[in-house]
Amino acid sequence: MSVAVDYELAGDLKIGQVGIANLRIRSLDVPRLIEEMRGRVQRAPKLFARAAVVIDFGGLTQAPDVDTARRLIDGLRDAGVLPVALAYGTSEIERLSEQLGLPLLAKFRASYERDGEAEAAPPPPAPRAKPEAKAKAEPAPTQPVPAQVAPTAPGLIQSTPVRSGQQVYAANRDLSVLTTIGAGAEVMADGSIHIYGPLRGRALAGAQGWEQARIFCREFHAELVAIAGRYKVLEDIPKELRGKAVQIWLEGEDLKIAALD
Structure with a gap:
C-alpha cells in the first residue's frame, strides 16, 4: 500500500526589499511552520537569527483565530526570529492585527498578488459604430501594462567597497559594483546586479518582483543571493561554485546558480 508524501x-519565505523576511503561510500547521523556521535559523544563523519577519496569512482561505495566531507568533520567536507585523489583507486580517497588537504592512503583498492575480474583468462592450465609420480602420486595442516592468533608468555604479553593515540600493535600475561587497553588507537592485569583485555579503536583484533580473559575480562567496524574493543562502550552494565566477537567475520558482565559462 503506497503512502502519499507531502x-x-x-x-x-521571501526576502523583502528592506531586508525584512516575509513568511507566506500556506498551511496553518503551527508546529510544522515553527520547525521549518527553526531549521532556517540553524542553517544560517547570521542571516535569520533575530531577523524581523512579516507574517502573511493571504495564502489561507480564511484568517486564523487569535489563539492560533498567538501560538504561531510565540513559536516563531522561540525558533529564533522576531515577528514584527502582519501583511495587509482582508478586514479579518486587520481585526486580527489589532487583537495581536501588531502593525499591518501593505507592500509585502504586492509581488504575491501579481503572481496569482485573477484574470481581469472583461472590458465593457464598445459603443456601436455609426454606419459612416465602418469603413475606417479601427485602432489597435490598448495592451495592458505588464505587472513586472523592467527597470529603464540608467544603471547605478558603486565604485567603492561596500562594507559590513552598509546597504546600496539601485531603485528602478541595474547596479554595477566595481569592487568588494564585504560580509554583512547588502546590495539590492530593482534590475540586475553585476559584481566585478568578491561578493561576501548579500545580493538581492529584482527587488520589486522583476523575475527576469540576474546576478553576475566574478568571485562568489555570498551569504545570501535572491531574485524577486526567491533566495539561497551559502549553506544551500554547491561548494564547487564558491570562489568562482557565476551567474544567478530564476527558472520558474527555482533559483539557479551556474559557473560562468
Missing part, C-alpha cells in the same frame, strides 16, 4: 513546504 513534499511541499507549509510556508514560503
